[in-house]
Amino acid sequence: MSIARRSRPIARRSPKMTIPPRPGSASQLRRESVRRCSAWQPPALRRRSVGVVVSGLLPGLLVVAAAATASGPEDRTPFCSHPVRVLTPDGVPIPQARISPVGSEGGATTDAEGRACLADAPAGTTLMVTASGWAVGGGSLAATSDAPEREIVITLQPAFGEEMVVSATGKLRRLQDVPVHLQQIGRDQIVASAARSLAEAIEFTPGLRIESNCANCNTTSVRLLGLEGPYTQIVVEGQPTVSSLALVYGLEQIPARMLDGIEVLKGSGSALYGASSVAGTINLLPHQADHTHVDLAWESSRLQGNDSRSGGSLRGLVDWGAADGRSSASVHGQRDEVPAVDVDGDGFSEVTRRELLAVGARGHALFGDDGGWQLTADLNWTDAARRGGDFERIALPPDQTAVTEAIDTRTVAGSLRLLHVVSSRVDLRAALSRVEIERDSYYGADFDPDAYGASSGATTVAGLQVHHALRRSTLTWGVQAERDELVDVQLGYGRQIEETNENVGLFAQEDRALGGGFSLLYGLRVDQHSAIDDPIVSPRGALLWNPSDDVTLRAAIGTGFRPPSTFDEDLHIELVGGGVARVVRDDPELVEERSRSALFSLEWRPTLGRRNSAAFELSLFETRLADLFFQREQDDPQTPELELLRVNLGGARVRGIEGSGSLRVGSAVQIDGGLVLQSARFDDPEPDFGSRDFYRTPELYGTLSLRWQPAPRWSLFVGAIHTGEMLAPHYAGFIPEDRLERTPFFLTLDANASHTFELGGERQIVLTVGLRNLTDEYQQDLDRGPLRDPSYVVGPRAPRSLFAAVDLRF
Template identity: 25%
Template sequence: MLLRCINDAILCCNSLGRLDSTQVRRRFSTSTVTPAPRQQRNGESVPKATKSARAHEPPSRAARATRSTIPRAPGRDHTAVHKPTLRAIAAGAAICLLSAAQAQQVTEPPTPVAQTSDAAGGGLGAVVVTATRSDTPLLEVPASASVVSRQDLEQRNVARFGDAVAEVPGLYVRGAAFGASFPGSGQAVLSLRGIPRTPRTLVMVDGLPINNALSGGVNVSGIALENVERVEVLRGPYSALWGGNAMGGVINFISASPDQPLAEIRGGLGSNGLRAGSAIFRKRFEGGLGVSMAFGYRESDGYDDSDYAIKRALPGTGAIPVTGAIPTRTPEGAPAWWVGLKGARPWTQTNASARFDWTLGPATRMNAGLAWGEYEVGYRRPSSFLIGPAGTPVSSGNVGLADASTPLRIAMAETDFLTPTPSGERDLRVFAGVEHRFSGGSLLKVNLGRLEHRFGFSQAGRGADYESGPGTYTDQPNDRTDLDVSWRNRLGESTIFTAGFSLNHSTLDRSTQSLAYWRDPDTAVAETGRSTGESDNTALFAQTETFVGEKGRLVLGARYDRFRTSGSIADASGSATFPANTFSRLSPKAAFAWQASPELTLRTSLGAGFRPPALLDLYSRFTVPSPVAGQLILYDASPDLEPERVIALDAGFDLALANGLQGSVTVFAQQLRDLIYRRSITPTLTRAENTGEARVDGIEASFRAPTGLQGLRVIGSYTHNFRYEVTKNDAVPGSVGKNLTDVPRTLWSLGAEYASGPWSGLLVYRHVGHVFGSSDDLNQETTEGMYGAYDRHGVASARIGYRFSRQFSASLAIDNLTDRQYFVFAKQPGRTVFAEAAWRF
């Protein structure tokens, strides 16, 4: 009820200037480091009193991360973007101020936690906040975790979040998550610890979720990476602290603090017509006001051969004899013909953020801000390889293949050469937070955030061509509002207690419209379907961290989540209003770390996680073409779905030697239950059900090693799933014993980093094993090197940078050094080059 009131207040403030999805659609239609010694609770490194006091200290400057935010959106609808976000921030700020006003003041200001030099390089000396909701040295966390530091980010050509985390063990990212490819839906671009698809991994910015309310996916352009200080990756279920979606783990992007002042502009040019620019400003002014702002823009012409037109042929003689078809195969290995290219997909990507924080007395800090991320994908004219009797290209009709050894014919249509563009996605976030330290040392944190997610795309209808014809536009506006409150306090000499609650309210309003011209959403003729959904989540959580003897750390925690959902559907087949449905989930976790020596930590954990069904799973109904010509398959709504679940056990060690060698190894076993699959009720009707179970067992490892040469170290990571198979599936019985989709068996990377004086550089090789695509539950797509396949591949990348002065630096990045030709469904870019210059003021 509280969150509904907050949400209604924000909506009321937004009512005069809400982001209009029609305006959005119109825009879419245009074209070396020594690790610090491991601290001991009662050892010589840190006295006992110091150790217990440290647990109550507030986040360090690097960890007091700012929340990304955004100024006005450019273009015709900037008012619709700007007004609601400002008003929403005012509502959030008022709530936080009220909390601060009711809190006590303390006599001394908080002291930041000291960070080791290794934190800058993302090593085991780094500090993480996600694992326990407080600053904790990575070596002391009883979890399999990685930190990608700002230094790591600067040594890589980072355009989207996939570029930032590509070498993290246990994490598979692909396709649209990388900046060289055109952006797209983020539902299947990452898998963590062998658990497939983005919605089963919780992705956050500064502790607030950015998995959208539509599907649980993530906007690949929705994070302003220009202002990210580090990325924390926790592998294994973390629902005991963070709730839903955290089955495979958690990825938390931590924003840079205004206490790290910076004013910088960057600009660059690259392959495929890439143009990029960014600006960053961070400063804390006298009086305590801190400001962090960032803007980034990237634009590309795309590449012509990203999408192939592939057709199967039938025996017989066609009415139009053609030449030029190229024999190929489908991913299943069946004979097929490559008949053309669907045209390049030019794209733009824009991010902006603005965050402000204030110090309200010696014990209270408050922050508020805006964030915006958007991409748009356009289209270019396709080309047909088929040449008819008149010597002109042929793209439609009943054609006969003159190049075939036996008579073959293909029924061609103009739609075979069209991509579902224009398309676009936009995230608009507003947030506010407050931290207050009480006189007894306890710490209260309150965070409020709202995410408005817009995702739309066009599809050509029967009889359409490149320049005309009917089609449909699907618009899927959805919103989520989150409130997270936590309190952390010491209990006795050796225990730290954390407790709190979380609230979430999410909505979906999905519609499909028929268009007179399928490229232009403004030509809507009629609404052919609409579905709405709403969910409320209330959660309570508690955790204890207990120091056991001199060297042990025991973490016990649990979280209870309760959900209430409702929705409706109306389309040509009828309308339905679904009554409220409730479900709940208890997620416990136990973890233990033991300092076997100053250099070696042993750890193990056992925990449970879950993913609630998304509103798209529950309350959407749509049709797709069936293999039978002229027949459609209805994907019906599934309002009675329950959460997917996982139970996981892992054990491993972290090693940090005085000579700079660092290593981490973890083995894990996971049991997945109640997985959602679609059952075929009839040949033309399917419905989603909780019928699947799976087992995922594997190993993940990483290392950093000095070479003896100043500034040069070797890095590597390895992930291998011994088993990742479906063990039960009543909806698709043939999938039992098959591998999970969207997960490779093996991932590894090996490279070298260099940083000395004005020079910096990176050379890394990444290998990805074969992947079965999202719809290939029967693992039939074993042929590689074909359009639609997910090839095993290895790609080398390099970057070199030089700082000419304190102000000016330049870099050159080359991805896919060997120009490897491979497919991740679409054909991936070949060798690409990007040159960038930066000026610091």
């Protein structure tokens, strides 16, 4: 746990990581960084270069769309041997319902009319239908292959806990039957909230908080169960490919609409996840096409502030699905622009100028007569630029400004995943992923010509997982190997890091039905990390008990660790007091941080008739930390930087209670919410301010969201986020001396309304208007001017903004 001066410690160097300086390397690095980082060019030049890319992006997607739909409307609805439609008890279509053949992979997802086609499915196949907020339904195929079958209509009853999830065991399981505490964010929730990035997609999740940590560059992190970002592991389909370098700004660089779902596993009850999964795991599930479909959208927004500015977003998605259902492909692109905003009129931005260009493709294919082999391939590329600080000189090169943080990040990510169904009881899953990142940066003040830097990283992950179904249990075992390479050079601050970390994890767990409503998930994980001498053994387990059909009790315990390696906060340089940089170095005796966690929950799903459903849950959680990481001031007066030493400092305990609930009224209304009351304290007072309380950690916080369809083709969304009072360090610069502040509470509201115009078939135009931070809640005691403390930012990440969007689907 990094505390006190942690909020933006910046640089890090240890003897084993230092690379010798080369003659002329500083000037060479600066020239190369200036050439590579186009964010430092005047905005007009930047817009022209972006315009070239965007002008090619949209036509390119339109060409792919035309190719996918060139055969005409009649050919786009070919002979379907097994048409299926999913409806509510009132006959209302259920979109985004997943129809899966029992005993095999594959399937289809319903469209806006609740329709889907199961091509190439054998006669007599049993179907399982799942949808968020609805009970599992089913049916069977009985048509002959020489004539189309009459449309099969499957009606789902309202219920919670029936959704299918994968994060706990690596296999699809009904949420109600999963022993660990897991929450699912479906694609319908992402679309309803008008989320553009991963940060916006998860911010209404109970027990989870998104926070901005720097006024200059707006670096964003996630807090789960009261623990800061490094304690939560973010994975992509179970692969830990989101490195510390990617996490610095990554939450706002992953397009939300390119995800089919997100699963948030709280606590460390599953042995499938290794280092950093102390508070839990966020598993991202990329979008996978199952039929031919095109989605093109444009959004325009306007941010309020001392000088209101306009931004926008352009995105496209083209899906193609083969008629026999054995192969599919998807291509996506997204372009975002967020303007810099000077909220308080002091000439320095609080909202960072951000530009994102993301392009990617995914393909999926079944092989073999029975589809027993499946191959999935992904390739994604992003270019993200951000700049903040000196608002009046934002058009100038950064070394001609009073304070600037400018970062340009380019990421290429690719993966291959293979699934082989050996038999009805055994399947094998293998995955290989690689992510390469290049980042150019400027963290400087006082017109500093030497504050340029460059970083590069490469993360490779290979994994093998085997599932073996027995009579009353499923055994899962496997291996996961990671290699994370990082080079970070900030010569102006004397920081040169060259670090390679490797980790090999072996795991085994059993998911066993004990009878009497009991289910046990237990396992063991052994990690050998290159920064730690001895293997780390992490036993984990979770117990579920269903005493009745509407009550579920869960208990989970587990251990975890954080290795002493470079963290995401180390790769962000914080400037305070007009340009003093904080530099973090490691104590030679630094050891890994250990944790023990426990979580207990009671879930009640009362019966409210055939049209309504509800679920309420009460959870108790506790995490004990030992040898936690602490940054102690140890300044060398002979250097211009403020040096901090990372040491191990005793222990800490985070515990609390979380209440959450969901209510569905017919097919038109769904309400979700949660509230957390917690305590996060160190065993002993920390030395800087003498406090035992965690900083930037409110005791009370919560969320509430409403999705409502008041009339056909109309939908409304309202979301509220409450952030309670907290302690926050406030460092000298604008103020005369360091002090500890107690911040006020904040309550923000988001709201939007959408109307769908039906154009026939699957063709639709969706118009959306909305407000983010409707209440315009924003921090009132911001520091002003070039001497401000940029880490003293709390509450909402941006002031009020108005947006309008047009979405064309066909």
